Amino acid sequence: DAGVIQSPRHEVTEMGQEVTLRCKPISGHNSLFWYRQTMMRGLELLIYFNNNVPIDDSGMPEDRFSAKMPNASFSTLKIQPSEPRDSAVYFCASSSGLLSEKLLFGSGTQLSVL
Amino acid sequence: AQSVAQPEDQVNVAEGNPLTVKCTYSVSGNPYLFWYVQYPNRGLQFLLKYITGDNLVKGSYGFEAEFNKSQTSFHLKKPSALVSDSALYFCAVRDMMGNTDKLIFGTGTRLQVFP
Numbered sequence A: 001d002a003g004v005i006q007s008p009r010h011e012v013t014e015m016g017q018e019v020t021l022r023c024k025p026i027s028g029h030n031s032l033f034w035y036r037q038t039m040m041r042g043l044e045l046l047i048y049f050n051n052n053v054p055i056d057d058s059g060m061p062e063d064r065f066s067a068k069m070p071n072a073s074f075s076t077l078k079i080q081p082s083e084p085r086d087s088a089v090y091f092c093a094s095s096s097g098l099l100s101e102k103l104l105f106g107s108g109t110q111l112s113v114l
Numbered sequence B: 001a002q003s004v005a006q007p008e009d010q011v012n013v014a015e016g017n018p019l020t021v022k023c024t025y026s027v028s029g030n031p032y033l034f035w036y037v038q039y040p041n042r043g044l045q046f047l048l049k050y051i052t053g054d055n056l057v058k059g060s061y062g063f064e065a066e067f068n069k070s071q072t073s074f075h076l077k078k079p080s081a082l083v084s085d086s087a088l089y090f091c092a093v094r095d096m097m098g099n100t101d102k103l104i105f106g107t108g109t110r111l112q113v114f115p
Helices: none
Strands: A005-007 A010-013 A019-024 A031-038 A042-050 A053-056 A065-071 A074-079 A088-095 A109-113 B003-005 B010-014 B019-021 B024-026 B033-038 B044-050 B056-058 B064-068 B073-078 B087-095 B102-105 B109-114
Touching: A005 A088, A010 A019, A019 A088, A019 A109, A031 A074, A031 B102, A042 A065, A042 A074, A042 B102, A053 A065, A074 A088, B003 B087, B003 B102, B010 B019, B019 B109, B024 B073, B033 B064, B033 B073, B044 B056, B044 B064, B073 B087
Parallel strands: A010 A109, B010 B109
Antiparallel strands: A005 A019, A019 A074, A031 A042, A031 A088, A042 A053, A065 A074, A088 A109, B003 B024, B019 B073, B033 B044, B033 B087, B056 B064, B064 B073, B087 B102, B087 B109
16 A cells, blocks of 8 residues: 555645645555644644544634545545635545554645745 | 644664654553554654553564553664664554544654665
8 A cells, every 4th residue: 555645745835825735644544634633832733533524623714715535446636715814734644443553654745835 | 632742843863873763642441552653755654552561662674663652652672773764753642532533643754764
């Protein structure tokens, strides 16, 4: 298995533009998590899915952020419109079953909003 | 709410010396604790976990962690540090309050091992 795959690795965009981040979890994993990492706030959980259903989106900063998981092998995190304060590294992670199993992270998407 | 605290932003140690990266926790009920490591430009990687049982947990790359209930701590240790251990280390706690099941991470500690 190639691991959790995120795309793009880097994204540079201008304020006001729509940004879509993509994630392919490990095959067979039924939980998927989106995290955001910044120097100021560290690693924050934005939202997570279990069996493609959003379970906890309390970490989503505001309505500009939305996430979907249309099937077990794909998820997107969308920011519309983007703002400079959204600049961060966004990580996707997946796990099988309960979190007593380890989370496996993708390599992240470095987002820069100018 | 479940939480972990990492009191040190950075830890410096000479190669060959023992290292400790500190973590304290605050949980309701039994704690499920984890350590993850992040190398530059990479995602986090699982190191080890404590669920129950022996207070000394052994993990990847020669790391171990000691669970101390009375001090509510879960410090990461290694007897002899390597330069290649230099990375960002995160402590995490499992949050199962309500219908949620997720990991809450600490702020991270940067470990710098000098040759």
